[in-house]
Amino acid sequence: MVEIQKTIDAWFGKIQKSASDTIPHFVSFLFFMIAIGAFIGIIVTQNYPGQAMLAVIFPALAGALAYYNRAFATAIFVLMLLIVFAM
Secondary structure (H helix, E strand, O other): OHHHHHHHHHHHHHHHHHHOOOHHHHHHHHHHHHHHHHHHHHHHHHHOHHHOOHHHHHHHHHHHHHHHOHHHHHHHHHHHHHHHHHO
């Protein structure tokens, strides 16, 4: 388990370095993430107007859980990578 955690830490270190090498890159990365969230929000509100509030609540709860639980954060990160590269 320790080896896996070291590998995950190395990956996160590389991601953090590439995302926050300089302030402009980091800010553009944040705006890109906000744009993706807005796009997903538009899709949810158009297709499921009754659950529009869940599109706000679930990401906030998932973010809080990911902040306190590294295993959850890693699993969600891998899931997002699979979704992005599978399309």
